[in-house]
Amino acid sequence: MKFDVARLREEFPILKEMVYGKPLTYLDSAATSQKPQQVIDAISRFFLKENANVHRGVHYLSERATEGYENARLEVQKFLNATHASEIIFVRGTTEAINLVAATYGKKHVGSGDEVLITEMEHHSNIVPWQMLCEEKGARLCVAPISDSGELELDAFEKLVSVKTKIVAVTHVSNVLGTINPIKRIVEIAHAYGAKVVVDGAQAVPHLPVDVQALDCDFYALSGHKVYGPTGIGVVYGKSELLEDMPPYQGGGDMILSVTFEKTIYNKPPNKFEAGTPNMAGAIGLAAAIVFLATLPQDERAEEEKSLLEYGTQALSAIPGLRLIGTAREKVSVLSFVLEGIHPHDIGTILDREGVAIRTGHHCAQPLMKRLKLPATARASLACYNTRADIDQLVAGLHKVQEIFK
Numbered sequence: 001m002k003f004d005v006a007r008l009r010e011e012f013p014i015l016k017e018m019v020y021g022k023p024l025t026y027l028d029s030a031a032t033s034q035k036p037q038q039v040i041d042a043i044s045r046f047f048l049k050e051n052a053n054v055h056r057g058v059h060y061l062s063e064r065a066t067e068g069y070e071n072a073r074l075e076v077q078k079f080l081n082a083t084h085a086s087e088i089i090f091v092r093g094t095t096e097a098i099n100l101v102a103a104t105y106g107k108k109h110v111g112s113g114d115e116v117l118i119t120e121m122e123h124h125s126n127i128v129p130w131q132m133l134c135e136e137k138g139a140r141l142c143v144a145p146i147s148d149s150g151e152l153e154l155d156a157f158e159k160l161v162s163v164k165t166k167i168v169a170v171t172h173v174s175n176v177l178g179t180i181n182p183i184k185r186i187v188e189i190a191h192a193y194g195a196k197v198v199v200d201g202a203q204a205v206p207h208l209p210v211d212v213q214a215l216d217c218d219f220y221a222l223s224g225h226k227v228y229g230p231t232g233i234g235v236v237y238g239k240s241e242l243l244e245d246m247p248p249y250q251g252g253g254d255m256i257l258s259v260t261f262e263k264t265i266y267n268k269p270p271n272k273f274e275a276g277t278p279n280m281a282g283a284i285g286l287a288a289a290i291v292f293l294a295t296l297p298q299d300e301r302a303e304e305e306k307s308l309l310e311y312g313t314q315a316l317s318a319i320p321g322l323r324l325i326g327t328a329r330e331k332v333s334v335l336s337f338v339l340e341g342i343h344p345h346d347i348g349t350i351l352d353r354e355g356v357a358i359r360t361g362h363h364c365a366q367p368l369m370k371r372l373k374l375p376a377t378a379r380a381s382l383a384c385y386n387t388r389a390d391i392d393q394l395v396a397g398l399h400k401v402q403e404i405f406k
């Protein structure tokens with residue numbers, strides 16, 4: 001069966017928008033993806049017909065809302081192939097997911113003289129929480145290097161792991177380079193020394209099937225909005241035995257079994273980590289996004305992405321003065337580049353007037369920019385709704401940029 005992108009695009013109403021009188025060419029899905037109608041419908045249906053607070057009510061609507069929220073957890077469990085639904089904790093997004101692990105597992109298990117190992121290609125949200133933890137605990141933040149093509153130097157990484165390493169925090173897919181990291185191998189290395197592995201899956205879940213049991217990672221973080229779901233909802237998966245043993249993240253309603261002024265007894269996971277009224281509509285919207293993704297023919301979708309990436313790589317490489325940043329052998333459809341003599345911000349601004357939306361800047365990865373000796377890049381990032389025509393628009397826009405700067 002051929003992957004029918006034209007039909008798929010019909011499901012994304014925003015793709016019909018005009019920008020400055022030109023059809024929208026959306027190439028910024030790594031920042032946030034667009035939403036299919038069924039996600040928009042699921043959220044509005046919740047507010048139109050089901051809205052009530054979860055877990056606490058005995059009335060009809062509260063039961064409906066609780067059912068919707070807990071079913072969403074089951075959808076995520078299936079999506080990640082987690083062993084138990086209680087291993088799925090709803091948070092605001094990847095940023096909060098990683099902060100949660102740092103503030104709970106990290107605070108309990110990282111001490112003075114210990115090490116946390118990250119890589120040179122991390123997003124700020126997988127750097128700063130660990131830096132803060134290390135500062136507080138007197139631990140050391142170690143950084144594994146990458147090659148010029150944007151691949152993790154696995155031998156160097158392995159040499160940096162020791163019994164001092166308590167946590168390895170690594171991105172599954174780089175938001176700047178598109179590189180897919182060998183998570184399974186990383187986990188094997190880390191586990192050999194007793195270190196736990198936190199995977200930043202923000203950029204992986206929109207592109208790759210993820211099986212947390214097969215990866216054997218200890219924690220896995222993702223954001224709903226990057227995987228065709230709404231903003232303000234994300235997930236941290238954690239292995240049961242770790243979650244059981246971790247202190248809570250925030251205090252408040254729902255995370256307790258009983259409270260007296262003398263002592264509070266905490267609830268079990270996942271509730272222990274979900275203090276306060278959760279983002280019910282967000283969770284339900286995320287579940288709708290997962291159902292949407294599951295209905296796509298997976299092999300054809302992967303094939304289409306591969307062919308689009310090849311097409312984009314060739315088309316951009318043919319532009320004189322353009323250098324692709326991130327040419328790992330295993331990568332997703334993220335195309336970062338620089339154009340000789342032209343600042344990425346100028347590229348982005350001129351493309352915008354052509355209706356082409358890309359991202360420019362440091363992409364919340366300043367240490368990576370320093371490693372690459374670049375102040376910024378331009379980045380076109382693709383999703384399941386992009387086509388060769390989108391790439392052609394980008395290329396035509398880039399020729400225009402070069403005309404202007406001639």
Ligand SMILES: Cc1ncc(COP(=O)(O)O)c(C=O)c1O
Nearest residue numbers: 093094095123125175200202223
């Ligand atoms: C690799 C990676 N990690 C983490 C994040 C943070 O995600 P959020 O802002 O949804 O919390 C992003 C967002 O761009 C990302 O690309």
